[in-house]
Amino acid sequence: DAKTTQPNSMESNEEEPVHLPCNHSTISGTDYIHWYRQLPSQGPEYVIHGLTSNVNNRMASLAIAEDRKSSTLILHRATLRDAAVYYCILRDITGYNFNKFYFGSGTKLNVKP
Amino acid sequence: NAGVTQTPKFQVLKTGQSMTLQCAQDMNHEYMSWYRQDPGMGLRLIHYSVGAGITDQGEVPNGYNVSRSTTEDFPLRLLSAAPSQTSVYFCASSYLRSGSKETQYFGPGTRLLVL
Numbered sequence: 001d002a003k004t005t006q007p008n009s010m011e012s013n014e015e016e017p018v019h020l021p022c023n024h025s026t027i028s029g030t031d032y033i034h035w036y037r038q039l040p041s042q043g044p045e046y047v048i049h050g051l052t053s054n055v056n057n058r059m060a061s062l063a064i065a066e067d068r069k070s071s072t073l074i075l076h077r078a079t080l081r082d083a084a085v086y087y088c089i090l091r092d093i094t095g096y097n098f099n100k101f102y103f104g105s106g107t108k109l110n111v112k113p
Numbered sequence: 114n115a116g117v118t119q120t121p122k123f124q125v126l127k128t129g130q131s132m133t134l135q136c137a138q139d140m141n142h143e144y145m146s147w148y149r150q151d152p153g154m155g156l157r158l159i160h161y162s163v164g165a166g167i168t169d170q171g172e173v174p175n176g177y178n179v180s181r182s183t184t185e186d187f188p189l190r191l192l193s194a195a196p197s198q199t200s201v202y203f204c205a206s207s208y209l210r211s212g213s214k215e216t217q218y219f220g221p222g223t224r225l226l227v228l
Contacts, residue, residue, distance in 0.1 A: 034216075036217075041222075042219075042221065043117075043203045043205070043219030043221055043222055044219050045219065046216035046217070046218075049216075085155075087155060100161070100171060101146075101156075101158060101205075102158070102172070103148075103155035103156040103157070105153075105154060105155050106155055
């Protein structure tokens with residue numbers, strides 16, 4: 001299973017940008033980078049994913065390093081509702097492990113008003 | 114669509130008792146899975162299924178059984194509950210297609226306490 005490393009916790013002020021880092025030095029060429037988040041007392045929800053290029057959607061942006069050994073989830077304007085645990089997951093799109101998601105401990109984001 | 118539903122929301126068991134955690138989805142997803150989440154930790158994959166009649170083990174399968182007789186349902190059975198199985202259990206589903214676009218949809222979770 002591919003491994004990711006994230007800080008245990010981060011803090012942000014409301015309406016300021018947040019950059020959540022993830023290291024994945026053993027990433028393979030067929031691994032996509034997925035981000036999920038888990039709001040308190042809820043199941044995880046999808047945030048964004050990418051392979052090599054930076055990606056944007058309505059929730060966030062994903063910046064991927066050129067060597068793909070790290071990535072950063074960017075919340076452009078944090079709100080109190082963004083307080084959650086954010087998980088960075090590598091997903092192998094080929095072969096047997098395609099549907100095995102491995103969650104690490106994630107980063108707990110605290111947003112201050 | 115109701116999405117992924119789980120019952121019960123909360124359950125207390127005594128050691129040695131058996132029970133089944135129910136999971137259903139109405140999105141016609143081929144793939145379904147079960148995770149457990151212990152306090153302060155990430156989710157760990159227990160079992161998963163890629164279609165009716167097909168199941169496989171995940172990271173922590175011991176003590177749990179699954180079966181998949183229909184596309185919609187994927188129950189998780191604890192045959193003899195142990196205190197170490199105290200956890201929050203999440204069911205998830207997704208389409209099963211090549212590529213990375215298939216996101217997983219998670220249920221609200223079942224909180225299980227084994228005394």
